[in-house]
Amino acid sequence: MTYQLTIEPLGQTVAVEAGQTLLDAALRAGVYLPHACCHGLCATCKVQVVEGDIEHGKASSFALMDFEREEGKCLACCARAESDVVIEAEIEEDPDSENLPVSDFAGVVTAIETLTPTIKAVRITLDAAGMRFQAGQYINLELPEGIGSRAFSIASPPAASPEIELNVRIVPGGQGTTYIHEQMRVGEKIRLTGPYGRFFVKKSARTPVLFMAGGSGLSSPRSMILDLLDEGFALPITLVYGQRHRGELYDHEQFVELAARHANFTYLPALSDEPPESDWTGFRGFVHEAAKAHFNNDFRGWKAYLCGPPQMVDAAITALMQGRLFERDIYTEKFISAADAQQVRSPLFRSL
Amino acid sequence: MDMKTDKKKLGLKEKYKLLTRDLGWETTYHTADEVFPYVKYEGIKVHDWGKWEDPFRLTMDAYWKYQAEKERKYYAIIDAHAQNNGHLHITDARYLSALKLFVQAISPGEYAAGKGFARLGREFPGVGPRVACQMQAIDEIRHAQTQIHAMSNYNKFYNGFHAFADARDRMWYCSLPRSFFDDALSAGPFEFMIAIGFSFEYVLTNLLFVPFMSGAAYNGDMATVTFGFSAQSDEARHMTLGLECIKFMLEQDPDNLPIVQRWIDKWFWRGFRILGVVGTMMDYMLPKRVMSWREAFEIYGAGNGGALFNDLARYGVRLPLEWNDAVKALDHMTHQLNLGLYQWSFGTAFHTGIPSDEDMAWLSKKYPDTFDKYYRPRWEHIKKLKEAGTPFVNTGLAKLCQVCQIPTPYTEPDDPTALCLRESEYKGELYHFCSDGCQRIFHDEPEKYIQAVLPMPQLFQPPLGGDIGAWMNWVGLKNGVDNGDYDGSEDQKNFAAWRATATSNQ
Incomplete structure (x- = not known):
């Protein structure tokens, strides 16, 4: 029940x-x-x-x-x-939350594109006016063959509605992502529910915005950045984006182009495992190291949004705090699994 | 004529703001430094008290309402316990040693914490922490009172409870926790928060209260279980206050980190020394045991404490300096302290005893690496001496640690056969220590610790002049009644007789 x-x-x-x-x-x-x-x-x-x-x-x-x-x-x-x-409950009302209701949507797959050997972009056009959502939120996609539903962050900005884009990394042995990578076809009818999540830009705070993204965690930051630039957000925006090597650094060209076009947008790609002999001239190392070097270990006055594998997020939080940015200014996208809920946690932090 | 009234009820947030944050004001007759004279000398830099985030939003009016109902419930159960001869429902009167130790050594600490928080309620410039500290001051006094009232039912029937207040000041084993609280009370406001809010409420409370209350429940002591529940409903608030204060200090200025780290090092070790008493109670004083001290430390100390230090590491805080010494002591500490309590039991206001064969089997199982090797042979020897009519009594005085005031019963961290003794000369006087940790703490603030009151040397000073009988009067100890072996004690005989009356027609 x-x-x-x-x-x-x-x-x-x-x-x-x-x-x-x-x-x-x-x-x-x-x-x-x-x-x-x-x-x-x-x-x-x-x-x-x-x-x-x-x-x-x-x-x-x-x-x-x-x-x-x-x-x-x-x-x-x-x-x-x-x-x-x-x-x-005694929780703060969030002035930046639009509190959009969750609904069911129907749509059709309009494009499937290979971004890297392990990540595909799936574009879905929703029926009618599409879904209202805040950049950074996610949807639950219903998959056939008894697979059930899977959560995916939306990689496109709300302005692209009624089309939404999902970037899906194949999880070895994962039924849902394997289906999307191997069986999903253009023209396929899709059902999904959304929008979910409380991960969105705190625009009302009027502070510069730092995104730290790695692995397949780029979706939400991408949507958020496109949304901010689209509406003319004038304060500095910095994206620190990490992958292991150049072949996995999808959307790189798009961000290079955006940085050239918008004076307030800074793009810092970082590769942690790029072959030393390659022609890569950008940062070599992890996302938190790139951020620390760029900001000279001082993040005061920013708000940071973190998206990516748990180890990346963990290292990023530590780097930010040692650079004097604390819990109230750090936001992470969280999917809490049953195992996480049972972990021994100290009560020191509320939302990290 | 009808007055127009605004019937709108205040929301929780507005109410909290009006009844807490709005109570503060900018000083005009005097400077803020004159009004809050103690907040800067420790070196903690605070740039913005507004950044203090209240970890709970409780207004004074709601606080009174909650606490009043807690009291009503608590005293209803205490009355029922008294009327129902609750003291005869415990597993065995041997259990009462744990309660005697608690009321002599720990409850006065609650009262001391109350005094300290009342002071902080005056000394912090921030309104949020001041209101929270005032509430905690009242909580701590309530805890001391309810604990004393719970014990007073036992005091009607059993020995050793009556002089707990004198014991607190004068008893050698009580000076361990008393010196902890004296040290905290004579520190500045921020250090007091680390001592009590962090060390006592977070690192120690779980290890102290949870095993103690479970011990009470396992041994049929409803009165103690009830004050445990009543107190624990306040503890989460206390713990979050302590942690919020640490976060606040660390976030306000990077220069605060080394100061906070030094306090964490110090108060972890001071707290760990108190845990020796709790652990000994768990391993040796409960007729029915919940878990061993080692097991409790693994869950609450290493598990919860470890999780906290993982989070604190983000601020650059590392594990306390003596964490490894603490871990090395786990398999030895309670056995060594209990041997000390036994051999000096002519001077304890509770009973000790030689572990039974069954107790020793349990101890071997819980401490497979150490009990049979180091401690069972000693108890077997002590048992033989008792059977021969020459029980082992140590009338000598051990060296007292100048910092934690324990009579140096412990061994070297890496050699359980060598007594751990340290000494330092300071201004021509020689001072003794039980450990590297206590010696280090001394050298950080020698002028403070040379002023420490150590009660045991009183025995050799006028007017006692080495007279043990006079010392017993001074500490409120009735020889042959309150002290010594449980086996053959008045408590043992009375409990057996009253229980027989209650369960038969004799």
Whole structure:
């Protein structure tokens, strides 16, 4: 049995399974709720139930008082939904979130292009007016043959609607990505849902924007950069983009061309495993090293958006913090798996 | 005439802003430096208190409401415990040694933390941390009170509880935690936050409270379990306050890093020394055990502490200097301290005892590399001496560590057969230390530690003049009643007799 959990004041709705805690459902959908002990004792995750029925689970009677239960409070780490539920949590309203509703869309594959030996670009034209989304968000693509749905970040800007582009790296043994690489054909009918995610540019902060992307993590930053340049964003934008070698550095020419055309856009490609004898004149090393060298280890005054493999994101966070940019100015795109949720984490950081 | 009223209820955020951040003001009669005189001398640079992010948004009015209900629930259970002769439901009166040690050594620390946070509630210029510190001050006093009240039910029936306040100041084993809190209380406001908010609340609380409360639950002590739950509902708030303060210091200025690192080094080691007492309680004092001290450290110390240090590494913070010494001590510390408690048990306001065969089998299983090799033979020897009617008693005084004040019972990190002793001369006086960590801490601030009050030397000074009987009066210890072996004690006999009355028609 699956219920809908709506989280106010974000207005975001996520699915919650019977038996799953509200906290687990929210975190997995990328909505951060404050929490600490995760077993009903500390009350950090206390939220207000506005509508619907919940079961309190193992919430301690000292952490959740009787009068609070009567007022409709619950501990998200223990509470389970018994109907569709609306909760109000103590989270900041994000002035840059358009809180777009999630809907189902139908479309058709209009182009499939090989970007690198392991990455393909899939262009899908959606029916009617297409989907409204914020640059940086992702969709769930439904795949046939019982594969189910897979999440992909949108690589094209919202202005390209009704067409969207997905860049898909083949995962060895992965059913979904193997299907897309080997069986998907132009003209194929597609269904997808979206937009999802809270990874988008905090334009209202009016600060320069730094993107650090690696591997197949370029999709969201690409969409975000095209969107910013398209709307005439005047503050500095820097993209530090890393791959192992030149053959994998897809979209390189496009960014070189954009940097030539826009004075406020700086493009810094970095190759970590390029053969020493090649004619590559750009940076050799990892993304965080390229950023550190370019910024002379001082990132103060910027906001950073990180997208890529976990090791890259981890190294980037450390480099940024040692260059004095901290949690409040660092944004990462997160897909939290069941394994991540069970990892021992310290409560030092809330959103990193 | 009807007044028009605005019935709109304030949102959580607005309410928090009005009742917290808006309570501050810019000083005009005096400079901010005059009003907050202690916030700069430690060298911590703060450029913008507005960057302090309140880790929880609790207003004072809501705080009172929550705490009042916690008290109501707690005292309802304590009353039921008293009326229901809860003291007869524990596994065995041997368990009470753990409680006696707790009320003598730890509860006064809660009270001291209360005093410290009341001071911080005055001394921090930022409004958010001040309000949070005021709440924590009240929490800590509440914890001390509820713990003392939980123990007072046992005090009606058993020995050793009555003089906990004197014990706190005068007992040799209590001077270990007392010196920790004295050191923190006489430090500046930021260092106090690291000492209590970080070391005590984060590194130690899990290792202290979780095993202690589980120990209580495993041994049928509802009163203690209840104060544990009641206190733990505040601990997450305390822990996040401590961590927020560390983040704040590290983010405000790069020059703060070496200062914070030095405090983390110091307070990790000071905290680890206190854990010796907790670990010994877990391994030796619980009739029914939850887990070994080593297992607890693996989960809460290495697991949770390790995760924290991984995150702190992003700021350039490294593991505490003595982390490896701590890891090396895991398999030895509790055995060595308990041997110390046993041989000086004429001077403890709780009972000790020789582990039973069953206890020793458990200890060998939990400490396969060390117990049978180093510690079982000593207990076998001590057992023989007792059976021969010549129990082993040490009436000598060990050297006291000038920093942690423990009577140097521990061995070298790399040699469990050699006593670890360090000494340094400072201004013509010789000072002793239990470890490299404590010696290093001394040399960072020698003028502070030469002023430390060490209670044991009082025994040889007027008016006691070496008279052990007079010393026992001074510390509130009744010889032959409160101290010595549990086997044959009044507590043992009374518990057996009362339990027999409660469970039979005799």
